Structures are given as structure tokens and as C-alpha cells.
Amino acid sequence: MAIWRRFGRDRKGAAAVEFALLAPVMITIYFGLVETSEAVLASRKADHVASAIGDLVAQSSGSVSSSDLDDIYAIGNTIMGPFTTSTLQMRISSLTPNATGTPVVTWSYSPTMGKLATGTTKTVPLTISSGDSVIMSEVTYTYNSPLKYVLKNALTFNSVFYMRPRQTSQISCTGC
Numbered sequence: 001m002a003i004w005r006r007f008g009r010d011r012k013g014a015a016a017v018e019f020a021l022l023a024p025v026m027i028t029i030y031f032g033l034v035e036t037s038e039a040v041l042a043s044r045k046a047d048h049v050a051s052a053i054g055d056l057v058a059q060s061s062g063s064v065s066s067s068d069l070d071d072i073y074a075i076g077n078t079i080m081g082p083f084t085t086s087t088l089q090m091r092i093s094s095l096t097p098n099a100t101g102t103p104v105v106t107w108s109y110s111p112t113m114g115k116l117a118t119g120t121t122k123t124v125p126l127t128i129s130s131g132d133s134v135i136m137s138e139v140t141y142t143y144n145s146p147l148k149y150v151l152k153n154a155l156t157f158n159s160v161f162y163m164r165p166r167q168t169s170q171i172s173c174t175g176c
Contacts, residue, residue: 054137
């Protein structure tokens with residue numbers, strides 16, 4: 001009996017036991033915060049890519065070519081760094097109103113997502129007047145955590161931006 005009382009009063013090694021119990025929880029929280037922060041950064045960069053590529057086209061002086069858009073996509077890939085761009089997909093389209101005022105695709109270009117068919121109707125969150133157009137830029141990015149400690153599955157981020165052309169009412173595309 002005395003040995004059990006003495007064992008119960010002994011406090012040597014209590015800190016080591018507490019550390020052994022708390023360490024796995026603290027490590028999981030740390031890796032979870034790191035992975036979540038990286039995922040949020042990837043999402044923000046995908047939004048920035050969508051905004052930047054659409055803005056570059058909207059600043060054009062009336063016409064772009066497929067080679068111009070390839071250069072703009074290269075800029076989007078650069079913005080996405082240091083994240084891998086193997087899962088980055090981008091598309092730029094021009095929308096104009098049809099006879100009923102419904103926005104339809106005038107031209108679309110994407111080496112990764114596939115083009116939207118000309119004449120496809122789209123719903124946009126703004127009104128397009130007759131003779132005007134809107135540039136729609138879309139980005140899809142799949143983020144895979146390099147650690148896969150907490151975020152074991154891939155996350156997919158989608159961004160869509162709508163911008164009016166700045167120097168002209170419509171922007172045409174050659175080779176799209």
C-alpha cells in the first residue's frame with residue numbers, strides 16, 4: 001500500500017507526460033494552420049490571375065490576337081508563382097447582347113479550358129447596352145497541399161471577373 005501512496009505523490013516526469021499528451025495536438029494545429037494559409041494564398045492568387053488577365057484584355061485598343069492572349073496567359077502563370085501552374089486553367093471571352101439584350105459569346109479563347117461556343121448565352125451580373133461588350137475572364141485552379149497532413153484532398157478554386165473594355169466599346173479577336 002505504501003508504494004502506491006508514494007507513487008501517487010511523485011511528481012517527477014509530470015511535464016514530460018503532459019508534453020507527450022499535448023505534442024500531437026499542437027503539431028496537428030500547426031500543420032493545419034500552415035496548410036490552410038497556403039490554400040488561402042493559392043485562392044487569392046487565382047482571383048488575382050482572373051482579374052489581371054481580364055484587365056489586360058479590357059485595356060486593349062480594340063483588337064487582340066491569339067498570340068497576344070497566349071502572352072497574357074503567360075503573365076497569369078507568372079502571377080500564380082510559386083505555386084505550380086499545371087492545374088491552372090484560364091479562359092477569356094467577349095460577351096455582347098443579342099437582339100433581345102441577352103449576353104452571348106462573341107469570341108472565346110483558352111488553350112486549357114476549351115473555348116465557349118460562339119452564340120452561347122451567359123448570365124452576367126451587369127447590364128450590357130446594345131453596341132457594348134463585356135470581357136469575361138475565368139480561372140480554375142486545383143490546389144494540392146504538399147504536406148497533405150490536414151488537407152488530404154485537392155481544393156478547386158473558381159474565379160470569374162467581368163470587365164468593360166476601356167478604350168473602345170468592343171474588342172475583337174483574330175485567331176480565336
